[in-house]
Amino acid sequence: MKLIENIKKYFSSNYEVLAAVIIFIIVIVAKLEFYKTIILMLEFIVLMEVAKMISDFIKKEKLRLRFVIDIFIIFLIRDVIIYTSHTNKDYFTIIFLLFVIFIFFIFRILAIKYSPGIVKPQKENNKED
Structure with a gap:
């Protein structure tokens, strides 16, 4: 549980990392160049x-x-x-x-x-x- 809380805390202050991860996943799933x-x-x-x-x-x-x-x-x-x-x-x-x-x-x-x-x-x- 503490690990999940630390991850939530990290992403709550670092939105750009979360946005980059989401964009990267979309690029891979959609098989975009x-x-x-x-x-x-x-x-x-x-x-x-x-x-x-x-x-x-x-x-x-x-x-x-x-x-x-x-x-x-x-x-x-x-x-x-x-x-x-x-x-x-x-x-x-x-x-x-x-x-x-x-x-x-x-x-x-x-x-x-x-x-x-x-x-x-x-x-x-x-x-x-």
């Missing part, structure tokens, strides 16, 4: 990110660059998976896409680091006159 499943999940994530970006834009009337970059990164990862799953691989295209993903990661880091929403407190000079 794994790379196609990954591609569909990445497309779903792109759609979620687009919906989040639009919702955020409507609520705050601001477009966060990070969301746009995330969408492009996920979409490019999807393309890399598609190109690597072909029997006749176009290595130049794959390497080019990986290079573009790397550039987008740099842009993402810079977008977070130099975000205008983050205000750094200024030090006050306490000089006595």
